[in-house]
Structures are given as structure tokens and as C-alpha cells.
Amino acid sequence: MQIAIASGKGGTGKTTVATNLAYVASRGGHHVAYLDCDVEEPNGHIFLNPQITDRRPVASPVPQVDAAKCTLCGKCGEICRFSAIVRVGKKVLVYPELCHGCGGCSLVCPADAIREAPREIGVLEIGSAGPIEFAQGVLHIGQPMSPPVIRAVKAMAPRSELTVIDAPPGTSCPVIEAVSRADFVILVTEPTPFGFHDLKLAVEMVRILHLPFGVVINRAGLDGADVRSYCTAQRIPVLAEIPDDRRLAEAYSRGQMAAVALPEYEAAFTRLWKSVEQARGGVQ
Amino acid sequence: MKIAVTSQGPDMNSPVDPRFGRASHFLVVDTDTGEFSVHDNTQNVNAAQGAGIQAGRTVADLGVEAVVTGHVGPKAFATLQAADIRIYPGASGTVQEAVEKLKAGQLQPADRANVEGHWM
Amino acid sequence: MKELVVLSGKGGTGKTSLVASFAALAGDAVLADCDVDAADLHLVVEPKIIRRSRFSGGSRARVMSGHCIACGKCDEVCRFDAVFYDGPGNGRVAKTFRVDPIACEGCGVCAWFCAEGAIEFAPADNGVWFVSETRFGPMVHAKLGIAEENSGKLVSLVRAEAKKVAEARKLDLVIIDGSPGIGCPVIASIAGADLVLVVTEPTLSGLHDLGRVAELTKHFGIQTLVCVNKWDLNAELAAEVEGRARQLGVETVGRICYDQAMTEAQINRQALVEYANAGAAADVKEVWSGVSDRLSKLGPFAIL
Numbered sequence: 001m002q003i004a005i006a007s008g009k010g011g012t013g014k015t016t017v018a019t020n021l022a023y024v025a026s027r028g029g030h031h032v033a034y035l036d037c038d039v040e041e042p043n044g045h046i047f048l049n050p051q052i053t054d055r056r057p058v059a060s061p062v063p064q065v066d067a068a069k070c071t072l073c074g075k076c077g078e079i080c081r082f083s084a085i086v087r088v089g090k091k092v093l094v095y096p097e098l099c100h101g102c103g104g105c106s107l108v109c110p111a112d113a114i115r116e117a118p119r120e121i122g123v124l125e126i127g128s129a130g131p132i133e134f135a136q137g138v139l140h141i142g143q144p145m146s147p148p149v150i151r152a153v154k155a156m157a158p159r160s161e162l163t164v165i166d167a168p169p170g171t172s173c174p175v176i177e178a179v180s181r182a183d184f185v186i187l188v189t190e191p192t193p194f195g196f197h198d199l200k201l202a203v204e205m206v207r208i209l210h211l212p213f214g215v216v217i218n219r220a221g222l223d224g225a226d227v228r229s230y231c232t233a234q235r236i237p238v239l240a241e242i243p244d245d246r247r248l249a250e251a252y253s254r255g256q257m258a259a260v261a262l263p264e265y266e267a268a269f270t271r272l273w274k275s276v277e278q279a280r281g282g283v284q
Numbered sequence: 285m286k287i288a289v290t291s292q293g294p295d296m297n298s299p300v301d302p303r304f305g306r307a308s309h310f311l312v313v314d315t316d317t318g319e320f321s322v323h324d325n326t327q328n329v330n331a332a333q334g335a336g337i338q339a340g341r342t343v344a345d346l347g348v349e350a351v352v353t354g355h356v357g358p359k360a361f362a363t364l365q366a367a368d369i370r371i372y373p374g375a376s377g378t379v380q381e382a383v384e385k386l387k388a389g390q391l392q393p394a395d396r397a398n399v400e401g402h403w404m
Numbered sequence: 405m406k407e408l409v410v411l412s413g414k415g416g417t418g419k420t421s422l423v424a425s426f427a428a429l430a431g432d433a434v435l436a437d438c439d440v441d442a443a444d445l446h447l448v449v450e451p452k453i454i455r456r457s458r459f460s461g462g463s464r465a466r467v468m469s470g471h472c473i474a475c476g477k478c479d480e481v482c483r484f485d486a487v488f489y490d491g492p493g494n495g496r497v498a499k500t501f502r503v504d505p506i507a508c509e510g511c512g513v514c515a516w517f518c519a520e521g522a523i524e525f526a527p528a529d530n531g532v533w534f535v536s537e538t539r540f541g542p543m544v545h546a547k548l549g550i551a552e553e554n555s556g557k558l559v560s561l562v563r564a565e566a567k568k569v570a571e572a573r574k575l576d577l578v579i580i581d582g583s584p585g586i587g588c589p590v591i592a593s594i595a596g597a598d599l600v601l602v603v604t605e606p607t608l609s610g611l612h613d614l615g616r617v618a619e620l621t622k623h624f625g626i627q628t629l630v631c632v633n634k635w636d637l638n639a640e641l642a643a644e645v646e647g648r649a650r651q652l653g654v655e656t657v658g659r660i661c662y663d664q665a666m667t668e669a670q671i672n673r674q675a676l677v678e679y680a681n682a683g684a685a686a687d688v689k690e691v692w693s694g695v696s697d698r699l700s701k702l703g704p705f706a707i708l
Contacts, residue, residue: 009440010415010584015609021438040585041414041616043609077341083334083359089344089367095359098334102483121587141616142623144556144588164599169415169584170441173553176506194444195672201500204550209506224671246637253638253689255608333462333557 004037004182006206008198010169012188013218013242016252018166019047020259020269021276023187025162026132028270033160034129035138037178038168039149040121046255050126050134058137058152059118060145061214062096063105063134069113076105076114097144122149125157133158136224150177171205175193179206185213185279186239189227196225214279216272219244237279240272285315287386287391288343289379290353294322296380302354305335312346315387336360344369350393352382358397405570406699407578407597408562409438411621413613415584417605418633421666422688423581424448424675426454428538429687429692433577436537436566437545438559438593440531445581448673451536451543459546459561461554462510464528465503467491471522472500478514478523487514531558535569540675542569549666556588563593577699584621594621598702601695603656606635606642614645618652627655631691634661657694658688 001021005018018034026032033182038042063076063085073085085092086101096119106114122139147169155175157163167178180187185206188272189199199215213236217227218239231238242248242258251261258265290307291298301307310323323346328335336356339397340363343351350370364371372391397404410426412419416672423445435687437445465486467478474497479487486507491500503514503523516524531552533546537548544566566578580594594600600621602708614630621628630649646656663684669676676685 009444010412010442012416038585040587040590041609041613043414043612046608079513079516081510083337086334086337086341086363088341088363091366093337093363093366094333095337095362100509100511102509102513103481104511104513104516107481107513139587140585141619142591144591146585146586146587156597158627170555171550172441172548172555173551174587176551180506192667193673195448197444197447198442201550208551222667224667249634249637252609253605253641 001185001280002157002182004165004167004179004185005188006175006179006185007169007188008171009189009195009203012190012195014169014188015043015047015166016218016258017186017188017216018164019044020257020265021273022048022132022164023257023259024266024269025273026130027266028273030162031160032131033133033135033158033163034166035126035153035157035282036166037150037153037164038166039137039139039146039153040168042136042138044166045136047257048129048132048134050127051130052125055090056124056126056128057120058122058124058149059120059233060099061101061103061116062099062119062150063094063114064117065092065094066113066115069111071111073110075108075110079104079108101148102147116162119120121145124149124152124156135158146174148193150174154178171201175205176209180209182211184276186212186216187213187278188216188218190219191227192224193218195280196230197229199227211282212281214239214276217241237275239275239279240268242262285350286312286348287315287350287352288346288378289375289382290314291348291379296320297378300352300354300375300379300382302376304351304356305355306340310346312333312344312348313379313383315383328331334359337363340364340367352386352391356394356397361394361397372383405567405578406599406702407580408695408699409580409582409594409600410593410598410603411582411617412584412603413586413617414604414609417603417610418660418666419603420448420581421443421670422603422691423579423674425677425688426579426692426695427538428675428677428689428698429689430577430579431540432575433541433579434507434566434570434575435541435543436562436580437543438562438580438589439583440546440548440555440558440562441583441589443545443547446545448670449538449540449543450673451534451538451545453534453536455535457533459531459533459558460527461530461552461557462528463512463525464505464508464510465512465514466505466524467501467503467528467590468522468524469500470494471520473497473522474500474522475519476501477517477519478503481513481517484509501662510553523607530554531562533558533562533565535565542573543677544569556592559589559592586616590620592626595627596626597626599695599699600626602628602630602654603633604630604645605633606638606645608641610647611641611645615648615652618649618654622653627698629657629695630654631658631660632655633660634662636661657698658687658691659689660684
């Protein structure tokens with residue numbers, strides 16, 4: 001089973017939920033994998049302390065033009081929607097950072113003058129945190145496109161009983177890439193106006209993707225927005241509420257998982273795991 | 285010499301368009317005879333992306349030796365450079381005035397972009 | 405005119421709350437909400453929309469099932485797993501190909517190679533953007549459609565429009581609320597800006613993410629300041645974050661204490677500095693004075 005942890009707003013506790021869930025499920029005897037797909041700012045490693053045993057570059061294909069074969073017909077520039085390749089005068093220019101790797105230019109070239117070469121945009125790091133299998137993607141600084149790195153991380157998903165996917169914040173393409181094909185999505189929110197507003201966007205997103213989902217309310221007790229009534233009205237299961245507990249924030253600041261630092265939270269996250277299993281049962 | 289001037293309108297009294305990629309028109313001017321032709325760039329103004337690159341290709345295809353404009357970003361600069369087209373940024377006033385300035389040697393060719401790209 | 409971008413690297417550090425307070429303190433700035441993916445600034449500044457425009461970031465393929473002969477060429481050339489063989493049948497074939505609009509990258513390769521001309525490739529409707537008035541001044545903001553692409557381009561658009569508004573009204577400053585992360589929307593929000601303020605928090609995650617976002621601003625050659633929000637949550641780590649910032653050539657411009665008033669102000673739809681005077685509000689004023697001091701020293705023209 002693949003569970004993706006997402007949220008519209010950043011900083012609501014996605015990584016807290018993802019790492020603790022992986023931890024308690026693993027303690028409960030399940031074979032667990034944790035995939036950090038927040039490749040712009042991957043933080044799960046801070047809490048899980050994995051041993052990284054393998055590093056692989058993640059590349060995106062970009063065209064290379066063989067000037068000897070090129071007839072300057074300009075077809076490559078016509079097919080490219082991203083202006084990543086263009087014939088100018090007697091030259092063909094390539095702008096790798098604009099390239100989406102669609103391969104259209106090499107397919108359309110009548111002179112077979114375009115070859116695609118890999119361009120490194122990030123790195124995939126694989127290892128383990130005790131019994132938990134671990135993988136994370138790290139986007140290189142200055143690279144705009146994270147989806148290929150996210151795809152590379154997801155391709156690593158081992159055949160574990162539970163794969164926890166830590167998704168990036170937001171509702172656009174990187175998030176879609178991370179959560180698509182998950183069996184269940186947990187949306188983490190907080191009861192503040194910002195958190196509530198962004199939760200509604202995230203709910204729209206998972207509904208468009210037709211994915212079953214539930215909500216975890218973090219920092220519960222803030223009383224800034226009635227997330228619970230909204231969920232009831234929308235028939236969205238509230239899987240757990242995590243209290244607004246300063247000790248949790250402090251443990252987080254030190255890079256400690258709540259379930260490790262504060263024993264009562266091991267039980268709380270175990271209950272969350274159970275309610276996810278239940279919600280999954282309800283959906284099927 | 286045949287040059288392209290970015291213009292907000294279709295004649296020599298139009299103001300220079302400070303933008304290169306999304307200029308509304310290019311006026312192709314023969315600086316020796318004063319003759320000019322108009323090239324509409326509306327399609328590029330609304331281009332999703334790569335307007336500077338596409339504009340660079342357009343003026344290269346028009347066969348000009350130099351471009352006179354307000355600002356030029358890094359991708360447009362690279363594109364024009366590849367086509368061996370000299371770039372004179374910092375032009376203002378009307379197209380006519382900009383051409384006179386160029387002829388009087390009052391515009392300096394750029395050796396790099398003078399604005400950041402929109403990046404996307 | 406100058407552009408100040410407020411970023412966080414890690415989300416949820418108080419970036420938007422700070423921007424709202426800066427808007428109140430600056431008095432004569434244009435606001436640009438470039439967190440187009442999950443825009444929240446409007447919840448506090450309550451803009452009155454004056455102008456609304458559609459945004460199209462690119463095109464998207466659609467198979468016209470009536471014309472499809474199910475040859476499968478589109479599926480063969482698509483690199484993005486966006487083509488499925490489950491479209492409705494027509495007079496000739498029992499099933500046709502279909503493009504999943506969410507998976508479609510908008511490259512148009514399928515439409516180019518479709519021998520039947522059965523694939524329509526038309527501009528997609530990716531979102532909407534607004535020019536508004538707020539009690540603090542004009543604002544440009546946007547809403548990217550859910551599950552849409554090209555947030556970077558919408559960010560570029562919002563920035564460009566905010567600059568136009570600033571020029572038209574002769575305002576000197578655009579304050580940009582950036583998005584979390586370091587990817588496409590963030591790059592689009594900082595490229596060519598004058599100053600970046602990173603709002604971080606005293607956590608190991610905050611420390612880690614500050615490193616990445618500071619490297620990014622360095623990569624683009626933009627002067628960068630940092631402030632630690634909720635510093636007293638872990639004073640030791642706050643000092644460590646500031647030390648790390650120093651190593652990265654990033655100057656600390658103040659600390660903001662942990663204060664429930666930050667959330668209360670948000671609930672009351674007020675900027676923190678409108679809602680309170682002491683505590684975090686006082687700290688935010690201090691940070692603003694440091695930021696505006698730096699902005700005034702940047703000179704009339706940004707050095708490229």
C-alpha cells in the first residue's frame with residue numbers, strides 16, 4: 001500500500017506525520033519504505049537518520065545537435081513548444097534549462113542530426129533507517145524542474161507492505177507527480193485561516209485525481225478555523241488530531257520524531273495508522 | 285546597413301519599444317537609404333515562453349546586422365550573438381531618433397544582457 | 405523601483421504573515437502574491453478585485469475521438485505516460501486513444517505526429533490573475549488552477565504586472581510573497597529581484613532549508629537577508645541558524661519571538677503589526693527597519 005502525505009500549505013506537519021507513521025508501522029512489524037518526494041527541500045532524513053548506501057544521478061534528456069549532419073531545416077525549432085531549441089541563422093541553439101525532455105526534436109529531425117544526452121538535474125539517495133527502507137531525491141540548486149527527480153524517487157518504491165510518500169507542499173505539478181497512483185492520501189492541515197484555505201485547495205486536488213483521502217489536523221486546539229465541521233460536511237474522515245503541544249515543536253526543532261521523544265505520541269501515531277487502515281477499508 | 289529597431293508602432297515616428305522579445309513591432313531600417321519595412325511581432329508578444337529567443341530568430345531571418353532596442357535579456361542576447369547580430373540596447377525616443385543616434389555613434393554595442401530574463 | 409522577495413525555503417515559517425506586516429509598515433508598496441499555488445496573503449489584506457484576467461501557461465493535447473483511427477502513434481511518441489487506450493469508440497474503431505490532461509506536459513509531439521490530424525492542441529486555461537486594491541495599497545495576485553502546470557510563468561506574469569502598477573502609480577517598492585521550495589516558481593520569483601529576505605525557524609529542517617535557499621539566491625546573485633521566526637522555540641538552534649547564515653554570506657536582520665498573537669492576528673484578518681504592538685509585533689517592526697534600511701542603500705538602480 002502506498003500512502004502519500006500532502007498538504008496545500010507548507011509547514012503544517014507533513015514530514016512529522018510521514019516519518020512518525022513510517023516509524024510506528026515499522027515498529028508494528030510491517031515492512032516499510034519511506035520515500036521523500038519533497039525534492040526541493042527534503043527533510044525526512046533529519047528525523048530518520050538513514051544510512052545512505054547508494055547515490056545515483058537523476059538526468060533529464062536534452063538534445064545535442066551534430067552540426068555536420070544538420071541541414072538547418074529548422075524543424076526542431078518548429079516542434080519545440082518551449083523554445084529550448086531554435087535555428088538562428090546558420091546555427092542551432094539549445095537552451096537546456098527550458099527543455100522538457102519530450103524528444104520531439106530528435107523524432108522530427110529528417111537528417112538524424114539530433115541525439116539526446118542526459119543532463120544531471122538532481123540526485124537520488126538510497127539507504128535504510130534501521131528496518132525502514134529509505135530513498136530521497138535532491139534537486140540540484142538552480143534547477144527548476146522537480147518532476148523528473150520525483151519520478152526517479154517513486155520508481156524506487158520497493159515491494160514493501162507500506163510505502164510512505166512525503167510529498168512537496170502546494171497543488172501543482174510536483175505534488176501531482178508525488179501523489180499520483182497512491183492508494184491513499186493523508187492531507188495534513190492546521191486550524192488557521194491559511195491552513196484551512198489551503199486544505200480546501202488540496203481537497204479539490206485529490207478529488208480531481210480521484211484518490212481516496214483523509215485529513216490529519218495538526219496543532220489542534222488553535223481554534224482559528226472549523227476544519228472539523230468542514231470535514232464532516234464534506235464527508236472527509238478526520239484520521240487524527242495532533243494537539244498544539246510546544247513539546248512537539250521542540251522535539252521537531254531538534255530533529256526528533258514525536259513517537260521517539262514523547263512516548264504518548266507513539267500510541268497516537270499507531271492509532272493514526274489504524275484509522276488509515278480503517279479508512280482504506282471503508283473506501284474499497 | 286540593415287538594422288532592426290523595436291517599435292511600439294508601425295512608422296519611424298513611433299516610440300522605441302523598450303522590450304525586445306515582446307516588442308509590438310520590428311522596424312527593419314536601411315541606415316544608408318532611410319528605407320524601412322514593418323514586421324509585426326504581435327504573435328510573439330503573447331507567446332507563452334521563449335519570446336526573446338523567438339524574436340532573436342525572427343530578426344535573424346530578416347537578415348539584419350544589428351538590433352536597436354531598450355533592454356535585452358540573456359537568452360535573447362545569446363540568440364542574437366549566435367546569429368552574429370550586434371545589439372545596441374538603451375535606445376529611447378522615436379525610432380527615427382534612435383537611428384540617428386546609432387548613425388552618430390552615440391549607442392554602444394552591448395557585450396552582455398542588460399536585464400535579467402523572465403527566466404520562464 | 406525595487407523588488408523585495410520574501411522566501412522561506414521550508415514552508416510554514418511565517419512568510420505571509422511577515423509580508424502582510426511589511427505591507428502595513430511600508431505604506432506605499434505594491435504587493436505581489438507569487439505563492440500562486442497556495443496563495444494566502446489575500447486572507448489578511450482582503451483585496452477588492454478591480455481587474456481579472458485568464459492565464460494560459462501553454463497548450464494541451466486532446467484527441468478528437470471521432471477522427472481517431474487508433475493507430476497508437478500518439479502513445480508511442482509520448483514521453484509523459486499521458487496517452488491511454490480507453491477513449492470512446494467511433495464508426496471505425498471500437499476504442500480510441502485519449503490524453504490525460506493532468507499528465508499531459510503540453511509538448512505537442514503527439515499532435516505533430518498524428519497523421520489523421522485527430523489531436524487538437526489548444527491553449528489551456530491554467531488559472532486567473534487579479535489586480536486589486538487593499539487597505540495597504542495595490543496588489544497583484546493569482547490563482548493557479550488546481551493540478552496545473554507552469555506556476556513559474558504565472559509568477560513571472562504577476563511580478564511583471566506588479567511592476568507595471570508600481571510604475572504607473574510611481575511607487576518605489578514591490579513586496580513579493582514567494583512560495584516554499586527552490587524550484588520553478590521560486591526561481592521565477594527571484595530572478596532579477598533586488599533583495600531577498602528568508603524567513604526561517606530554529607529547527608534542523610529550517611537550518612537545512614536555509615542552506616539550500618541561500619545557495620539558490622547566491623546562484624542568481626541576489627543580496628539576501630535572513631530572520632529567524634519563533635527564535636525562542638530553540639535559542640541554541642536560532643544561534644546556529646544565524647551562524648550558518650553568516651558562513652553563507654547572508655546577514656541576519658533580526659529575530660522574532662514565538663507569539664500566539666501571530667496566529668490570532670491571522671484569525672482576525674489583520675497584519676500582526678495592526679493587531680498588536682508588543683512581542684512579535686515589535687520584533688517584526690525591527691526586522692522591517694533593517695530590511696528597509698538595506699533597500700535604501702541599494703541605490704536607485706539595481707546592479708545587474
